[in-house]
Amino acid sequence: MEMTDNLQASEYSSARGAKVRALLVDDQKIIAEAVKRMFAGQPDISLFYCPDPAGAIDAAKKCRPTVILQDLVMPEVDGLTLVKFFRACPETRDIPLVVLSSKEEPDVKYRAFENGANDYMVKFPDKLEVLARVRYHSRAYTTLRELNDAMARLQQSQNALKKELDEAENYVTSLLPEKIDDPALSSDWVFKSSTELGGDCFGYGWLDENRFAVYLLDVCGHGVGAALLSVSAMNALRSRTLSGVDFGEPDRVLCALNSAFDMDSQNGMFFTLWYGVYDKSSRELSYASGGHPPAILVSADGTSRRLTTNGFIIGGMSPMSFKKASVQIAPGSKLYVFSDGVYEVEKPDGHTMSLDEFAAELPAPPLPGLSKVESMMRFSKDAQGRESFEDDFSLCEIIFK
Numbered sequence: 537m538e539m540t541d542n543l544q545a546s547e548y549s550s551a552r553g554a555k556v557r558a559l560l561v562d563d564q565k566i567i568a569e570a571v572k573r574m575f576a577g578q579p580d581i582s583l584f585y586c587p588d589p590a591g592a593i594d595a596a597k598k599c600r601p602t603v604i605l606q607d608l609v610m611p612e613v614d615g616l617t618l619v620k621f622f623r624a625c626p627e628t629r630d631i632p633l634v635v636l637s638s639k640e641e642p643d644v645k646y647r648a649f650e651n652g653a654n655d656y657m658v659k660f661p662d663k664l665e666v667l668a669r670v671r672y673h674s675r676a677y678t679t680l681r682e683l684n685d686a687m688a689r690l691q692q693s694q695n696a697l698k699k700e701l702d703e704a705e706n707y708v709t710s711l712l713p714e715k716i717d718d719p720a721l722s723s724d725w726v727f728k729s730s731t732e733l734g735g736d737c738f739g740y741g742w743l744d745e746n747r748f749a750v751y752l753l754d755v756c757g758h759g760v761g762a763a764l765l766s767v768s769a770m771n772a773l774r775s776r777t778l779s780g781v782d783f784g785e786p787d788r789v790l791c792a793l794n795s796a797f798d799m800d801s802q803n804g805m806f807f808t809l810w811y812g813v814y815d816k817s818s819r820e821l822s823y824a825s826g827g828h829p830p831a832i833l834v835s836a837d838g839t840s841r842r843l844t845t846n847g848f849i850i851g852g853m854s855p856m857s858f859k860k861a862s863v864q865i866a867p868g869s870k871l872y873v874f875s876d877g878v879y880e881v882e883k884p885d886g887h888t889m890s891l892d893e894f895a896a897e898l899p900a901p902p903l904p905g906l907s908k909v910e911s912m913m914r915f916s917k918d919a920q921g922r923e924s925f926e927d928d929f930s931l932c933e934i935i936f937k
Contacts, residue, residue, distance in 0.1 A: 749812070830843050834899050
């Protein structure tokens with residue numbers, strides 16, 4: 537193809553499917569002919585030529601080169617200024633730019649690199665060197681574009697996943713109970729989803745006019761799969777659909793859940809659970825736990841007691857029996873049920889907060905303007921030195937009157 541003097545780049549020497557698209561910006565046609573001869577017989581290279589530096593940016597936008605070869609001494613536009621223009625333009629800022637110049641002065645080379653050039657060749661090195669540099673820079677640019685494209689696709693995928701996780705989180709949150717204030721007791725809770733959707737869920741409510749159940753479960757892992765299992769188990773507790781089970785008997789509830797949600801049929805996933813039932817006539821709280829952190833009962837005088845039966849995880853092995861325990865509830869006592877995400881937070885020094893540290897803070901008065909559960913969440917955030925949690929933060933408070 538014959539060379540043209542149009543301001544837009546024309547294809548001067550091409551090969552179908554060429555991987556290297558080189559744009560030459562030089563006002564001297566003799567240089568263009570020399571470069572053309574160097575590239576002759578190279579099936580992987582297409583050469584585009586722009587003789588007028590004023591049209592170089594438009595030429596690059598049109599031919600979309602993978603490498604730009606540019607002279608420094610040209611009419612109308614100084615070559616160093618043109619380098620700046622290429623770097624300022626969003627469509628060309630990342631394209632490798634190789635300066636071709638007759639100048640060998642170190643300060644010129646310095647300014648070329650300062651303005652954004654990737655390479656500098658004094659006209660003209662050996663053909664093999666030119667080809668090697670052109671291919672090297674073009675390959676690096678192609679790799680960069682592929683990486684940017686992959687990152688863009690990944691970002692789109694992450695945005696779609698985040699939308700799904702947000703929808704799942706909203707659904708899980710919609711299952712959480714209303715806060716209540718009955719003559720016998722009142723409730724409060726705080727829930728903060730982790731950076732990835734976790735598997736926490738909790739609930740409470742009157743089984744009949746005398747018995748009040750409270751429970752919190754935590755599915756292993758994170759993501760939609762954990763949330764789905766959490767919701768399934770939660771719905772079984774909310775709707776009391778476990779066949780033949782008295783939901784006023786914590787140990788039997790755990791046994792039934794363990795059989796219904798065997799991990800072999802749940803993609804290897806299991807969950808932990810604390811389940812308690814308060815009898816307001818006898819003021820007795822019966823409870824059972826499976827792999828879950830103990831609930832903590834804080835009396836009116838500030839003393840605390842950990843409530844656990846040390847049962848195995850739910851779904852880990854079937855059949856499995858679970859133990860039940862009970863405790864008398866004095867007026868003014870407060871029960872705290874939570875997942876391990878409330879205290880297993882990493883501090884700035886690399887240490888993880890212990891259950892003992894978290895439990896020691898529970899009897900303390902709440903921070904001004906905050907409820908006790910909100911104060912405890914603030915306590916954990918301050919301990920880790922940031923606002924977001926790596927695991928779900930679920931803390932439920934029952935105040936017995």
